[in-house]
Amino acid sequence: MYAVDSPASPARAQQTPPAPPAHRTRRRRNRSDNRVPWLLTLPTLLILVALLAYPLYRMVVLSFQNMRLRELITGLTPPWVGFDQYTKALGDGVFWGVVARTAAFTVVSVTISVLAGLSIALLMRRVHSKVRIFMMVAMMFVWALPQLVAAQAFRWLTDSDFGVVNYVLTKLGLDYANHSWFVNPWQGWAVITTLVVWAGIPFLAISLSAGLTQVPKELIEAATVDGASSWQALRNITLPILKPLLTIVTTLSVIWNFGLFTQNWALRDGHPEPVYQTLSTFSYTQAFGQSRYSYGSAIAVITVLLMFGVMVFYIRQMFKIGEVD
Amino acid sequence: MARHDEGVVTVGRSRIGTFFANTTGIVFGLLMLFPVYWVLNTAFKPTNEVQSFTPTFLPENPTLDNFKSALGEELFLPAMVNGLIITAMAVAAALVVGFLAALAIARFAFYGRKAIILVVLAVQLVPFLALLIPLFLMMQRAQLTNSLIGVALVYLVLLLPYTVWTLRGFISGIPRELDEAAMIDGCSRPQVFWRIILPLTGPGLVATSIYGFIQAWNEFIIINTLNSPQKQNLMAWLLYNQTERGTAWGPLMAGAIITSIPVVVFFLLIQRNIATGLTAGAVKG
Numbered sequence: 001m002y003a004v005d006s007p008a009s010p011a012r013a014q015q016t017p018p019a020p021p022a023h024r025t026r027r028r029r030n031r032s033d034n035r036v037p038w039l040l041t042l043p044t045l046l047i048l049v050a051l052l053a054y055p056l057y058r059m060v061v062l063s064f065q066n067m068r069l070r071e072l073i074t075g076l077t078p079p080w081v082g083f084d085q086y087t088k089a090l091g092d093g094v095f096w097g098v099v100a101r102t103a104a105f106t107v108v109s110v111t112i113s114v115l116a117g118l119s120i121a122l123l124m125r126r127v128h129s130k131v132r133i134f135m136m137v138a139m140m141f142v143w144a145l146p147q148l149v150a151a152q153a154f155r156w157l158t159d160s161d162f163g164v165v166n167y168v169l170t171k172l173g174l175d176y177a178n179h180s181w182f183v184n185p186w187q188g189w190a191v192i193t194t195l196v197v198w199a200g201i202p203f204l205a206i207s208l209s210a211g212l213t214q215v216p217k218e219l220i221e222a223a224t225v226d227g228a229s230s231w232q233a234l235r236n237i238t239l240p241i242l243k244p245l246l247t248i249v250t251t252l253s254v255i256w257n258f259g260l261f262t263q264n265w266a267l268r269d270g271h272p273e274p275v276y277q278t279l280s281t282f283s284y285t286q287a288f289g290q291s292r293y294s295y296g297s298a299i300a301v302i303t304v305l306l307m308f309g310v311m312v313f314y315i316r317q318m319f320k321i322g323e324v325d
Numbered sequence: 326m327a328r329h330d331e332g333v334v335t336v337g338r339s340r341i342g343t344f345f346a347n348t349t350g351i352v353f354g355l356l357m358l359f360p361v362y363w364v365l366n367t368a369f370k371p372t373n374e375v376q377s378f379t380p381t382f383l384p385e386n387p388t389l390d391n392f393k394s395a396l397g398e399e400l401f402l403p404a405m406v407n408g409l410i411i412t413a414m415a416v417a418a419a420l421v422v423g424f425l426a427a428l429a430i431a432r433f434a435f436y437g438r439k440a441i442i443l444v445v446l447a448v449q450l451v452p453f454l455a456l457l458i459p460l461f462l463m464m465q466r467a468q469l470t471n472s473l474i475g476v477a478l479v480y481l482v483l484l485l486p487y488t489v490w491t492l493r494g495f496i497s498g499i500p501r502e503l504d505e506a507a508m509i510d511g512c513s514r515p516q517v518f519w520r521i522i523l524p525l526t527g528p529g530l531v532a533t534s535i536y537g538f539i540q541a542w543n544e545f546i547i548i549n550t551l552n553s554p555q556k557q558n559l560m561a562w563l564l565y566n567q568t569e570r571g572t573a574w575g576p577l578m579a580g581a582i583i584t585s586i587p588v589v590v591f592f593l594l595i596q597r598n599i600a601t602g603l604t605a606g607a608v609k610g
Contacts, residue, residue: 034436036514037429041441044426044489051460051482052448058459072465120353126346131354138354141361144592146543148560149581153360156367156574164363164380177378198357259452261546270564280454287458288550300455311450318446 063298069291078294085298094274095282095299099306102258102278105189110253113197117204117249122234124209136206143202151266154195182268185275192276195263200256204249211245212238244317251314258307279303368392368578375575391579400554400562401580408542408558411473415480416537420530422481423488428518430489431496432504448486457550464551471556476548483544484537491536495529496522532595539588559584 063085067078089095120139124132142150158165160180169176182188215238223233239246261280268276277285283303287296367375368391370384395401430438430445460479461470469475503525504517512520545560554565563580 037433037435037438040425040429040433043422044485045441045444047422047482047485048444048448051478052451052456055456055459055463056451058463059456062459062462067462072462075466123346123350123353126343127350128343128347131347131350135350135354135357138357140593140596141589142357143596144585144589145361146560146585146588148543148545148563149364149585150360152563152577152581153364156578157360157363159574162376162378162380162574167378167380198360201357255450255452259454261454265546266564280452284454284457284546288461293458293462297458300452300458303452304455307450307452311447314450315443315446 059297059300062294063301065294067293067297072291072293081294085295086302088295089298089302097274098277098279098282101275102260105193105260105278106254106258109193109196109200109257110250112193113200113204113253113257114246114250116197117201117208118246120201120205121208121212122238124205125212139202139206142199143206145199147199147262148266150199151195151263154191154263155267158191182273182276188267188276192260192263192267195267196257196260200253204253207249208242208245211242215241244320247317248314251310251317254310255307255314258310259303279306364578364581367574368582370575372575391575392583394573394576395580395583398562398576398580400557400565401559403555404557404559404562407473407556408560411477411480411548411558412538412541414474414477415484415541416534418477418481419484419488419537420534423485423533424492424523424526424530426489427492427496428522431493432501432522445486445489449490453483454546457547460547461550469551471552473556476551479547479551480541480544483547484540487540488533488537491533492526492529495526495533499525535591535595539591542588 062078064080064082065078066081066084070076071078120135124135127135145153157163158181160166160178165181166176166179169179181191219237220233223237224230228236259280260278261284264272264276264278265281272281272285279299280303283296283299286292286299366382366384369387369389370381371386371388371390374381374385426441426445429435430442464470464475464479467475469478499522503521507517507521508514542558543560545558545564548556548558549561549564552561557565559580563577563584
């Protein structure tokens with residue numbers, strides 16, 4: 001009672017209620033105990049069902065139909081076409097190109113981001129505390145920046161006429177005056193990847209550096225005294241301790257980067273050329289640009305299925321770690 | 326102190342190594358900040374300096390014209406007001422609904438609890454854009470396209486799982502003994518929630534609603550798909566602005582700054598929660 005003094009002080013003013021819960025039989029209490037939590041969760045579940053589960057179901061149904069602009073306007077039920085949308089997608093070289101591109105981008109960007117994030121986190125342990133604070137502040141600003149704003153900033157940096165990147169490269173003696181970065185898809189994707197890595201580093205580096213504080217310094221010291229090189233200490237002590245966290249942040253990065261939309265969308269003025277399409281933008285443009293709602297849905301279903309393995313892995317990891325009790 | 330560091334704590338770390346590390350750290354920080362700095366630099370330049378083949382690294386004639394022109398755009402203020410209304414509705418609803426569910430998960434052992442946790446976790450991973458097609462068709466049928474409520478409803482679902490999950494963490498952090506003590510003192514269960522858990526979750530509610538604000542404020546694809554240009558938020562305005570007048574870099578950067586300010590300020594206020602919220606379990610383990 002005394003422990004709760006301050007937070008519960010208004011409660012103490014309350015007089016004892018006439019019917020204390022002790023009256024109830026054990027059995028009744030149990031039943032009501034089961035009902036109360038479900039009642040509390042009910043609104044959340046209803047919203048999730050209405051605006052998440054139902055759309056998910058609609059998406060799957062749509063992917064077996066052929067919904068076009070006509071059906072949208074007239075409100076008629078679109079014709080059922082079975083697996084046509086899927087066979088169309090799976091037999092289409094363009095679609096496979098998009099899948100391969102999205103996968104390649106994910107692998108490359110996640111690898112670079114995680115390695116960079118880990119290096120920065122390790123670096124932050126070695127630098128002077130003032131330098132560390134500076135690095136933190138810089139990363140916080142980048143992290144706080146809305147994705148679209150960051151994309152706009154990069155669009156401006158790489159502008160062919162007045163962009164500062166071309167200016168600096170030209171100053172360095174390279175011929176980059178009026179160079180357009182998105183003509184050559186490799187260069188364009190390099191810009192997009194730089195943007196994604198740059199924006200992703202703060203989350204990775206800050207999370208990992210928080211994780212690094214869990215690595216006991218004594219352990220590293222002991223190993224060093226025993227003659228381990230700093231590389232060996234990193235490989236055999238730091239990384240194993242960091243592994244659960246590393247797995248989580250890598251999985252999250254895969255999920256986020258696989259769903260790339262904002263960056264390529266904004267850098268290509270909302271009309272990504274075929275070489276800049278990823279699964280998300282492809283599904284979106286098919287549906288809302290070309291009014292092929294069913295084809296877009298089929299692609300979205302395939303996207304979700306492709307992500308499924310990673311998601312299951314993430315959730316299992318969360319349960320394993322015991323965050324979910 | 327430095328001697329001590331070199332000799333005992335960090336064997337094999339030379340002074341040159343430390344210097345190298347510090348330099349790398351500073352260069353890294355500067356590189357990270359460069360795009361942010363360049364946006365600020367551009368926003369304060371007059372048009373002739375923005376559209377110059379030899380960009381200067383500070384505005385020679387600093388001006389607020391770009392900000393005036395962004396603020397003076399026909400759709401800027403409506404977009405700001407729309408964004409605020411939508412965000413407020415979505416965040417408030419998510420907070421009320423999410424708090425109840427979080428309470429159930431954190432404070433009750435009941436049949437199905439684990440399933441609910443699984444749903445809340447899994448739902449956060451669903452690529453929301455994939456659902457945009459059916460959501461668009463549903464809103465169309467319910468005549469909620471081109472309305473603020475339709476967008477707010479979608480944002481509510483977007484925020485809800487995270488809200489439940491984070492609030493669960495905050496409520497779990499309140500010792501159960503407090504509940505018990507209050508019940509011994511004669512509080513009923515609803516009273517315990519109302520007088521003990523709710524006030525003690527205060528900081529958590531603030532942090533969660535700020536995070537919700539950021540999410541909803543930054544969203545532009547859903548609102549851009551559901552609503553006409555007159556009913557956009559600021560972020561979508563920024564996208565529209567880009568396609569219609571792609572070369573007006575000065576006002577665009579000024580608009581970007583105005584749009585980012587609330588987000589950046591809020592983000593810096595709750596950054597600790599965001600970092601731990603995403604990876605809490607792992608760090609602990």
